Amino acid sequence: xxxxxxxxxxxxxxxxxxxxxxxxxxxxxxxxxxxxxxxxxxxxxxxxxxxxxxxxxxxxxxxxxxxxxxxxxxxxxxxxxxxxxxxxxxxxxxxxxxxxxxxxxxxxxxxxxxxxxxxxxxxxxxxxxxxxxxxxxxxxxxxxxxxxxxxxxxxxxxxxxxxxxxxxxxxxxxxxxxxxxxxxxxxxxxxxxxxxxxxxxxxxxxxxxxxxxxxxxxxxxxxxxxxxxxxxxxxxxxxxxxxxxxxxxxxxxxxxxxxxxxxxxxxxxxxxxxxxxxxxxxxxxxxxxxxxxxxxxxxxxxxxxxxxxxxxxxxxxxxxxxxxxxxxxxxxxxxxxxxxxxxxxxxxxxxxxxxxxxxxxxxxxxxxxxxxxxxxxxxxxxxxxxxxxxxxxxxxxxxxxxxxxxxxxxxxxxxxxxxxxxxxxxxxx
Amino acid sequence: xxxxxxxxxxxxxxxxxxxxxxxxxxxxxxxxxxxxxxxxxxxxxxxxxxxxxxxxxxxxxxxxxxxxxxxxxxxxxxxxxxxxxxxxxxxxxxxxxxxxxxxxxxxxxxxxxxxxxxxxxxxxxxxxxxxxxxxxxxxxxxxxxxxxxxxxxxxxxxxxxxxxxxxxxxxxxxxxxxxxxxxxxxxxxxxxxxxxxxxxxxxxxxxxxxxxxxxxxxxxxxxxxxxxxxxxxxxxxxxxxxxxxxxxxxxxxxxxxxxxxxxxxxxxxxxxxxxxxxxxxxxxxxxxxxxxxxxxxxxxxxxxxxxxxxxxxxxxxxxxxxxxxxxxxxxxxxxxxxxxxxxxxxxxxxxxxxxxxxxxxxxxxxxxxxxxxxxxxxxxxxxxxxxxxxxxxxxxxxxxxxxxxxxxxxxxxxxxxxxxxxxxxxxxx
Numbered sequence: 001x002x003x004x005x006x007x008x009x010x011x012x013x014x015x016x017x018x019x020x021x022x023x024x025x026x027x028x029x030x031x032x033x034x035x036x037x038x039x040x041x042x043x044x045x046x047x048x049x050x051x052x053x054x055x056x057x058x059x060x061x062x063x064x065x066x067x068x069x070x071x072x073x074x075x076x077x078x079x080x081x082x083x084x085x086x087x088x089x090x091x092x093x094x095x096x097x098x099x100x101x102x103x104x105x106x107x108x109x110x111x112x113x114x115x116x117x118x119x120x121x122x123x124x125x126x127x128x129x130x131x132x133x134x135x136x137x138x139x140x141x142x143x144x145x146x147x148x149x150x151x152x153x154x155x156x157x158x159x160x161x162x163x164x165x166x167x168x169x170x171x172x173x174x175x176x177x178x179x180x181x182x183x184x185x186x187x188x189x190x191x192x193x194x195x196x197x198x199x200x201x202x203x204x205x206x207x208x209x210x211x212x213x214x215x216x217x218x219x220x221x222x223x224x225x226x227x228x229x230x231x232x233x234x235x236x237x238x239x240x241x242x243x244x245x246x247x248x249x250x251x252x253x254x255x256x257x258x259x260x261x262x263x264x265x266x267x268x269x270x271x272x273x274x275x276x277x278x279x280x281x282x283x284x285x286x287x288x289x290x291x292x293x294x295x296x297x298x299x300x301x302x303x304x305x306x307x308x309x310x311x312x313x314x315x316x317x318x319x320x321x322x323x324x325x326x327x328x329x330x331x332x333x334x335x336x337x338x339x340x341x342x343x344x345x346x347x348x349x350x351x352x353x354x355x356x357x358x359x360x361x362x363x364x365x366x367x368x369x370x371x372x373x374x375x376x377x378x379x380x381x382x383x384x385x386x387x388x389x390x391x392x393x394x395x396x397x398x399x400x401x402x403x404x405x406x407x408x409x410x411x412x413x414x415x416x417x418x419x420x421x422x423x424x425x426x427x428x429x
Numbered sequence: 430x431x432x433x434x435x436x437x438x439x440x441x442x443x444x445x446x447x448x449x450x451x452x453x454x455x456x457x458x459x460x461x462x463x464x465x466x467x468x469x470x471x472x473x474x475x476x477x478x479x480x481x482x483x484x485x486x487x488x489x490x491x492x493x494x495x496x497x498x499x500x501x502x503x504x505x506x507x508x509x510x511x512x513x514x515x516x517x518x519x520x521x522x523x524x525x526x527x528x529x530x531x532x533x534x535x536x537x538x539x540x541x542x543x544x545x546x547x548x549x550x551x552x553x554x555x556x557x558x559x560x561x562x563x564x565x566x567x568x569x570x571x572x573x574x575x576x577x578x579x580x581x582x583x584x585x586x587x588x589x590x591x592x593x594x595x596x597x598x599x600x601x602x603x604x605x606x607x608x609x610x611x612x613x614x615x616x617x618x619x620x621x622x623x624x625x626x627x628x629x630x631x632x633x634x635x636x637x638x639x640x641x642x643x644x645x646x647x648x649x650x651x652x653x654x655x656x657x658x659x660x661x662x663x664x665x666x667x668x669x670x671x672x673x674x675x676x677x678x679x680x681x682x683x684x685x686x687x688x689x690x691x692x693x694x695x696x697x698x699x700x701x702x703x704x705x706x707x708x709x710x711x712x713x714x715x716x717x718x719x720x721x722x723x724x725x726x727x728x729x730x731x732x733x734x735x736x737x738x739x740x741x742x743x744x745x746x747x748x749x750x751x752x753x754x755x756x757x758x759x760x761x762x763x764x765x766x767x768x769x770x771x772x773x774x775x776x777x778x779x780x781x782x783x784x785x786x787x788x789x790x791x792x793x794x795x796x797x798x799x800x801x802x803x804x805x806x807x808x809x810x811x812x813x814x815x816x817x818x819x820x821x822x823x824x825x826x827x828x829x830x831x832x833x834x835x836x837x838x839x840x841x842x843x844x845x846x847x848x849x850x851x852x853x854x855x856x857x858x
Contacts, residue, residue: 008799386453386798388805388826389460404827406836408489415490419804426802427487427507428494429514429699 011385011421013357014307015315015413016344017073018337019066019267020322022365022378022397026330034324034333034368035379035396040341042348043360043381047395050358050383053405054397055413057364061375064410066322069363070274072410074315075258076251083277084173084245090163092273095155099249102166102173102204108133108236109160109179111189111216118189118216118238120180124160125236128228135224136236137162143218147211154239164241166208171246172200178212179240189240208241215239253279258418258425262313263306265299271317280315290319292336296343307351312421313414317363325366333368357384357420359413360395380405380413387420440814440850442786443736444744444842445773446502447766448495448696449751451794451807451826455759463753463762463797464808464825469770471777472789472810476824479787479812482834483826484842486793490804493839495751498792499703501839503744504687505680512706513602513674519592521702524584528678531595531602531633537562537665538589538608540618540645547618547645547667549609553589554665557657564653565665566591572647576640583668593670595637600675601629607641608669618669637670644668682708683742687847687854691742692735694728700746709744719748721765725772736780741850742843746792754795762797786813786849788842789824809834809842816849 023033057064057072058079067088068078086103097103110122137156146152150168157163174195180187192209194201216238219225225235254262256279264275264282267290275282287298296318303316318340324333348358362378379400390404401407408416418424452462486493486501487508496517497507515532526532537557539550557565566585575581579597586592603624609616621638623630645667648654654664683691685708693704693711696719704711714731716724725747732745747769753762777787791807808829819833830836837845847853 008801386796388453388462388830390827390830402831404483404830406483406830408836412489415488415804417490419490419492422799422803424490424492424802424804426492426494428497428500428511 008422009355009385010423011355011357012307012312013314013359013417013421014303014351015073015313015417016358016360017070017315017317018321018340018360018362019317019319020325020364020366020373021337021362022367022376023325023330023333024365024367024369024374024376026368029330033397034330035337036398037330038334038337038341040337040395042341042345043395044393046358046360046383047381047400048393049389050381050387051390051405052379052381052392052395052400052403054377054401054407055361055380055410056377056407057410059409060377063373063375064364065373066268066363067270067274069410070271070317071278073361073363073413074254074275074278074280075411075414076278077411081248081251083247085243086163086245087247087277088245088270088273089157089243090155090165090273091276092269093155093157093163095163095165097165097247097277098167099247099251100171102171102244102246104164104241105243106162106164107160107179107240108136108162109238109240110234110236111238120185120187120189120240122185122234123179123182123240126234128160128236130156130159132224132228132236133160133162136219136222139222139224140215140218144211144214147207147214150207152211160236162239164239166204170200170203172198172204173244173246174201175205175208175244177242178209179242189238192241212239212241247277251278255279258414259423260312260418260421261310262315263309263311264315264317265303265306266317267294267299267319268317291323292320292332294318294320296339297346300343300347304347304350313417321362322366325368326371328368328371330368354385357382357387357417359417361413377407380408382416382420384420437851438784438814439852440784440786441736441741442743442788442846442850443732443780444502444742444846445787445789446499446744446746447750447769447789447791448746448748449754449793449795449802450766450791451796451805452754452759452762453794453796453798453803453805455797458759462826463759464766465827466759467763467766467770469766469824471770471774472824473822475787475789475812476810476829477822478818479810479816480819480834481808481810481821481824481829481832483806483830483836484790484809484839485806485836486839488838489806492802492804493793494802495697495792496699496703498839499700499746500707502790502792502842503683503704503707503709504840504843505707506840510677510680512676514672515592515602515674516676516706517674517699517702518586518672519584519594519702520705521698522584522586522592524592524594526594526676526706527596528676528680529600531600531673531675533593533670534672535591535593536589536608536669537565537591538667538669539663539665540667549614549616549618549669551614551663552608552611552669555663557589557665559585559588561653561657561665562589562591565648565651568651568653569644569647573640573643576636576643579636581640589665591668593668595633599629599632601627601633602673602675603630604634604637604673606671607638608671618667621670641668641670676706680707684708687843688852689741689847689850690739691744692738692740693744693746694732694735695746696723696728696748697746720752721749721761723747723749725768726775729772729776733776733779742846750791751795754797755800757797757800759797783814786811786816786846788846790842806836809837811845811849813849
């Protein structure tokens with residue numbers, strides 16, 4: 001009896017996620033998709049020796065974001081667990097959040113008072129430099145620790161960007177933006193209002209607005225701003241907020257939820273933020289540009305390192321496909337897929353294929369003809385020991401629709417992989 | 430106009446469930462599955478003249494038990510209605526349960542007192558015989574009718590096994606096992622604790638522990654045990670419990686839920702227990718061994734009898750395929766499928782095919798390479814008057830994935846059959 005016959009051999013999974021990979025027929029490619037046009041022997045042979053399908057990352061017709069798409073690919077239903085942009089931005093810059101915390105994206109801005117209202121002069125305070133923004137953030141945290149019974153904190157991200165966190169009982173993420181939006185200089189700062197008429201939303205809007213007025217007062221007399229004015233720069237005398245979100249209760253970290261360890265090599269802070277909220281470790285590798293010129297070898301080397309450190313799931317996120325879709329560059333998209341195919345071949349030659357389930361898919365489609373995300377299903381292949389083999393021999397949107405996996409949802413993927421790893425989620429005896 | 434054209438001819442359904450039928454590619458079968466290898470002209474011609482698909486009995490990647498799998502196949506969502514092991518064991522031995530009843534699996538065991546604790550000497554009371562266990566069960570029921578305001582009852586199953594039922598208001602199934610588990614002789618009996626901190630769980634744990642201490646006292650002075658000790662046998666002086674479950678509220682019996690009568694011929698008490706909880710009648714036929722040597726003719730004869738008695742659904746459960754999977758015997762699995770194919774042909778020749786929808790599927794996969802249940806989807810065929818025909822000509826895991834049914838869920842099956850029987854569940858006008 002070979003080792004194969006011992007009960008339940010345990011395997012690992014490598015999941016390659018090509019951001020925005022899915023596409024639609026492109027007229028200038030003769031009605032084919034970039035994935036159909038690309039020369040990709042590695043992906044095609046994985047498809048030929050494995051099983052394929054198409055996948056609605058969220059649900060049919062619904063356009064995923066990179067954030068909600070990845071949340072689903074990590075096995076968590078985004079309808080239940082998506083926290084909104086504020087908490088993701090916070091997690092992306094390493095802010096520790098607890099369930100019930102409300103986090104908001106924010107800008108340092110320049111405002112002037114006029115008739116008792118605050119008018120936006122510059123939404124980014126004259127593109128304030130990181131050092132000044134950092135100092136102003138410290139100043140705010142020193143001067144304002146709480147509003148009423150709610151603890152508040154400010155966290156600098158990059159340039160004019162920061163994150164505001166509210167921590168306390170009975171908060172709500174359903175509050176409006178105070179930021180009037182891009183290209184809205186000359187308009188007043190918008191008073192924060194509850195978006196629904198429950199007591200939590202009313203309380204949160206009141207407290208947040210009080211906080212923003214207080215921040216304006218403090219920033220007006222901050223020495224950093226006096227110095228900026230002396231240097232002929234716009235003072236960063238207000239904080240504009242948007243994208244309020246709450247970390248939901250009930251997220252069980254990946255390792256406890258699925259009984260397996262996971263590591264993510266990603267090209268974007270957003271993807272890393274989603275992972276962190278779910279308890280998945282990860283990194284953005286040096287050399288990554290999140291664009292078509294990214295260093296794919298650097299990315300796959302970091303993935304190989306995680307694989308060798310023994311993680312049971314290694315997720316690899318590559319961004320260029322999405323960029324090419326947004327930029328309506330179908331040939332560049334195809335060429336980039338070819339580069340990924342080659343680099344992935346090198347990675348595969350260095351892992352133990354006999355003990356590894358390999359999946360290749362996308363977080364959403366970014367068709368070149370749309371120049372944006374779309375709700376078209378994405379192709380999926382799964383290859384590895386024990387995987388049922390279908391007769392599809394090409395990895396693309398059209399061929400995979402005939403595959404043995406049929407049409408599944410993004411949230412199914414991790415569960416299917418766990419099953420093939422012989423660590424299934426069990427229900428019943 | 431022939432009879433065929435009269436409005437809504439009403440049909441019946443026969444559902445053949447081959448336990449653990451689904452498999453993965455098996456190296457010693459040249460990468461094919463036992464179902465692909467088996468010579469099965471009956472199943473193949475049913476597939477060729479019908480429609481096929483693959484089915485996630487619970488959801489993609491999730492490993493069904495025989496119990497949860499059958500619950501889904503009977504049309505009930507196990508996430509909503511699965512009662513846990515205790516009530517299934519109770520239903521399997523014919524105990525009548527009501528919603529809100531808590532039932533537990535239990536063992537007669539031998540314990541000794543040491544420092545105020547009860548230490549397990551033998552978890553099965555020296556493999557006590559059925560007659561003694563029966564007598565001890567009667568004794569307990571005579572001596573203990575209730576604890577506080579909760580009615581309690583003991584029900585002998587087989588050998589050392591029994592079922593304990595608690596009936597009263599505000600009970601909870603979320604209580605821990607008092608049984609320390611297999612191979613844990615020498616360890617203390619575990620005090621029953623609430624698994625969640627609600628009043629119902631705390632109350633149930635307190636009452637159950639009081640009951641188990643009381644049962645120990647009663648069994649210590651029971652004449653049956655005095656007699657056993659005289660005969661040099663271990664006294665069965667304790668009851669160890671595990672697998673608490675509650676019959677959920679809101680189960681509408683099959684006939685009312687679906688407007689159709691149903692009968693089950695099964696090889697296992699567990700399957701029969703699931704059926705009973707759902708109001709489906711059934712039997713384990715004489716001659717059934719729940720193994721590869723079972724008397725298939727006896728099984729199909731009982732199914733034929735149910736069909737002739739006019740049941741609208743006849744479910745037939747055959748176990749051998751699962752046994753072969755657990756034992757990693759792919760050739761035996763294929764041979765057993767061949768035997769089923771032949772016996773089923775005889776059954777089909779004796780029913781009115783023109784008025785019967787025939788379905789063949791499984792409750793889960795039991796791949797020979799895994800030696801356990803897995804979450805791989807199972808193949809499904811549906812054949813009969815009015816059924817759309819696809820171009821799949823072989824009934825196996827790979828071919829059916831290309832079939833006209835696509836990829837469905839276990840809970841869909843009964844509804845699809847009802848629709849083909851022209852008794853659909855209607856929603857809207």
